[in-house]
Amino acid sequence: MSSIRDVARLAGVSVATVSRALSMPEKVSKESLEKVHAAIAQVGYKPNMLARNFRSARAYAVVVLVPDIANPFYSLFIRALEDRAHQKGYAVLLGDTRGTPERELEYIRRVETRLADGIVQLRPSSEKSVNSVPPGVPCVNACGCEYTTGPAIRIDNRGAAKSMVNYLLSLGHKRIGVISGLKDNPHAIDRLEGYKEAIAEAGIAYERDLIAEGDFTMWSGLNAAFQFCNMKNRPTAIFSMNDEMAIGAMQTFKAQGIRIPEDMSVTGFDDIAYAKYCDPSLTTISQPAEEMGKMAMDMLLKIIEGEPLGQTECVLPTEFIIRKSTAPAKVS
Amino acid sequence: MSSIRDVARLAGVSVATVSRALSMPEKVSKESLEKVHAAIAQVGYKPNMLARNFRSARAYAVVVLVPDIANPFYSLFIRALEDRAHQKGYAVLLGDTRGTPERELEYIRRVETRLADGIVQLRPSSEKSVNSVPPGVPCVNACGCEYTTGPAIRIDNRGAAKSMVNYLLSLGHKRIGVISGLKDNPHAIDRLEGYKEAIAEAGIAYERDLIAEGDFTMWSGLNAAFQFCNMKNRPTAIFSMNDEMAIGAMQTFKAQGIRIPEDMSVTGFDDIAYAKYCDPSLTTISQPAEEMGKMAMDMLLKIIEGEPLGQTECVLPTEFIIRKSTAPAKVS
DNA sequence: AACTCAACTGTAACCGATTACATTAGATAA
DNA sequence: TTATCTAATGTAATCGGTTACAGTTGAGTT
Numbered sequence: 001m002s003s004i005r006d007v008a009r010l011a012g013v014s015v016a017t018v019s020r021a022l023s024m025p026e027k028v029s030k031e032s033l034e035k036v037h038a039a040i041a042q043v044g045y046k047p048n049m050l051a052r053n054f055r056s057a058r059a060y061a062v063v064v065l066v067p068d069i070a071n072p073f074y075s076l077f078i079r080a081l082e083d084r085a086h087q088k089g090y091a092v093l094l095g096d097t098r099g100t101p102e103r104e105l106e107y108i109r110r111v112e113t114r115l116a117d118g119i120v121q122l123r124p125s126s127e128k129s130v131n132s133v134p135p136g137v138p139c140v141n142a143c144g145c146e147y148t149t150g151p152a153i154r155i156d157n158r159g160a161a162k163s164m165v166n167y168l169l170s171l172g173h174k175r176i177g178v179i180s181g182l183k184d185n186p187h188a189i190d191r192l193e194g195y196k197e198a199i200a201e202a203g204i205a206y207e208r209d210l211i212a213e214g215d216f217t218m219w220s221g222l223n224a225a226f227q228f229c230n231m232k233n234r235p236t237a238i239f240s241m242n243d244e245m246a247i248g249a250m251q252t253f254k255a256q257g258i259r260i261p262e263d264m265s266v267t268g269f270d271d272i273a274y275a276k277y278c279d280p281s282l283t284t285i286s287q288p289a290e291e292m293g294k295m296a297m298d299m300l301l302k303i304i305e306g307e308p309l310g311q312t313e314c315v316l317p318t319e320f321i322i323r324k325s326t327a328p329a330k331v332s
Numbered sequence: 333m334s335s336i337r338d339v340a341r342l343a344g345v346s347v348a349t350v351s352r353a354l355s356m357p358e359k360v361s362k363e364s365l366e367k368v369h370a371a372i373a374q375v376g377y378k379p380n381m382l383a384r385n386f387r388s389a390r391a392y393a394v395v396v397l398v399p400d401i402a403n404p405f406y407s408l409f410i411r412a413l414e415d416r417a418h419q420k421g422y423a424v425l426l427g428d429t430r431g432t433p434e435r436e437l438e439y440i441r442r443v444e445t446r447l448a449d450g451i452v453q454l455r456p457s458s459e460k461s462v463n464s465v466p467p468g469v470p471c472v473n474a475c476g477c478e479y480t481t482g483p484a485i486r487i488d489n490r491g492a493a494k495s496m497v498n499y500l501l502s503l504g505h506k507r508i509g510v511i512s513g514l515k516d517n518p519h520a521i522d523r524l525e526g527y528k529e530a531i532a533e534a535g536i537a538y539e540r541d542l543i544a545e546g547d548f549t550m551w552s553g554l555n556a557a558f559q560f561c562n563m564k565n566r567p568t569a570i571f572s573m574n575d576e577m578a579i580g581a582m583q584t585f586k587a588q589g590i591r592i593p594e595d596m597s598v599t600g601f602d603d604i605a606y607a608k609y610c611d612p613s614l615t616t617i618s619q620p621a622e623e624m625g626k627m628a629m630d631m632l633l634k635i636i637e638g639e640p641l642g643q644t645e646c647v648l649p650t651e652f653i654i655r656k657s658t659a660p661a662k663v664s
Numbered sequence: 665a666a667c668t669c670a671a672c673t674g675t676a677a678c679c680g681a682t683t684a685c686a687t688t689a690g691a692t693a694a
Numbered sequence: 695t696t697a698t699c700t701a702a703t704g705t706a707a708t709c710g711g712t713t714a715c716a717g718t719t720g721a722g723t724t
Contacts, residue, residue, distance in 0.1 A: 017704075053681095567710080
């Protein structure tokens with residue numbers, strides 16, 4: 001493999017001239033430039049970026065810590081993140097943690113050992129979080145919650161949940177079931193707050209039985225729905241904390257002969273691609289996944305490059321999307 | 333930031349001893365080991381992996397070139413790939429190409445400039461492919477086609493397609509429509525071959541009108557289905573070349589009052605998570621995405637580390653999954 | 665006592681780029 | 695003519711590890 005010295009020798013110039021020809025050509029005479037380019041072409045020289053990065057003490061790479069890349073909301077976010085990173089000359093190291101603290105730590109260590117310059121965390125980290133990112137490690141939280149500390153890009157989970165529940169209330173629903181994420185998941189906490197606020201303002205008492213716990217997978221939504229099917233006093237609407245669980249729940253309801261939306265309204269959260277095409281299409285909240293990905297990357301790069309960031313927290317607007325899975329409550 | 337020399341000075345040993353204490357502790361005396369570890373703890377030393385990688389001329393990273401990470405089949409594959417890479421101490425650089433040749437080239441260049449040690453290509457590269465990976469760049473093709481050159485992990489697309497069409501034929505269907513990928517997509521080519529073989533063996537003539545072209549997105553499947561709805565002599569079954577298009581097509585059919593599977597059987601390909609939960613659940617072919625991800629990584633690492641690989645092409649078995657979207661043809 | 669050997673340690677070269685600093689040549693000004 | 699300046703170039707240090715090689719020590723052998 002040819003190095004800058006081979007090129008210099010062949011071109012009859014010094015290594016400094018070759019280096020300058022590549023990074024600041026305006027400082028090099030036309031003749032030298034030509035000789036250098038000819039030599040580069042002749043030996044097929046490709047600069048060793050590993051050496052360059054080592055010298056500049058920058059990896060030009062960032063880690064994206066994600067609980068599960070197969071989750072469509074995350075993959076949309078990551079696609080936008082990668083796009084922006086690429087524009088800025090950074091690589092994206094995929095860190096699929098599968099929710100295990102060890103793997104999170106290993107990826108955080110990658111930054112400490114200089115293999116990456118910073119981290120975008122998609123895992124919702126709360127105060128209670130075990131592995132907090134050590135100080136000095138550039139980090140941006142995306143998809144965080146209200147209690148997230150440090151730079152963050154997020155949505156108003158509580159407000160969005162509240163508006164969704166208010167919508168169901170406005171359709172005449174009085175008993176509204178919830179399919180939640182894991183109890184200690186910060187998103188689940190914030191969204192449940194929104195639910196509680198909405199029903200409280202409508203003068204409806206909070207019933208613990210109406211909350212079914214899932215884990216954001218379709219399968220868990222499918223199971224959670226059974227809890228409602230077998231109830232003596234069944235809710236007439238379900239607020240699911242993401243689309244996948246809502247889609248799973250709709251399968252269960254349909255299989256049990258419960259029609260959607262005639263007998264049961266179902267709502268989701270995220271607006272994944274499939275929400276539009278499932279049967280019936282899903283009323284949901286759209287998160288600006290791509291916008292969030294871009295902003296998270298921009299914010300992280302500012303931190304890495306030592307630029308001041310205007311605001312450390314950025315709350316992006318959500319969009320309310322009404323489709324066919326919701327209808328007015330039947331008058332009984 | 334502390335370097336190995338700081339640690340050596342503090343511990344009262346040489347840099348070589350510190351280095352050895354970390355990478356081959358059995359070669360270092362107990363006393364030195366203790367002094368070194370104490371010094372490391374005291375100054376909070378973290379080795380600079382950028383320097384290590386530079387010295388060893390290895391990035392310990394691989395690029396995964398993927399047309400679209402938001403595609404659920406790809407994200408499953410990548411999750412398994414990342415898992416294996418992580419086990420072996422390699423990072424995964426995400427290269428979402430969005431199908432543009434420039435971005436493919438830029439990621440290939442990352443390997444040439446030593447920022448990565450090899451490439452796993454998910455983009456189906458055929459002979460005609462514009463940007464072939466230059467010789468000397470370790471590369472494994474995953475999800476390739478029959479004409480893929482070089483090391484490859486793939487499935488028998490033609491055989492799988494043929495068995496699916498044979499199944500539809502066995503249900504009594506005579507007119508079987510196809511929702512294809514883009515005409516020049518290698519998967520689409522192989523799978524169409526399988527379709528043609530199956531109907532030819534059943535003595536059915538190939539009709540160009542029965543082939544609708546999509547692009548593997550749900551939206552394109554939705555559109556393609558209209559082509560069949562408006563036909564005077566409608567097919568009674570549709571072989572879609574992936575699940576997403578099949579799901580899109582089912583939406584169209586249902587919206588047009590065509591019942592599935594009573595009036596129309598629909599089949600998919602890939603067995604993505606939604607295939608099981610959509611309505612009706614989809615008869616499809618399951619690709620071993622995770623197995624493929626692992627094998628692709630193993631194969632690439634062998635190439636990178638110069639080990640001989642037994643076979644350069646590995647064809648993995650698919651699984652035929654019958655669900656509720658297919659039924660016998662109505663006797664007319 | 666002299667020799668051999670193993671275990672451990674230290675010195676310094678090395679990887680391939682970048683870049684501070686020194687040097688040279690040629691143009692311009694005094 | 696000499697001083698001054700600019701543009702172009704070269705020399706060599708540098709980044710932080712790894713590792714070849716040489717050296718030291720002490721135990722075991724003859």
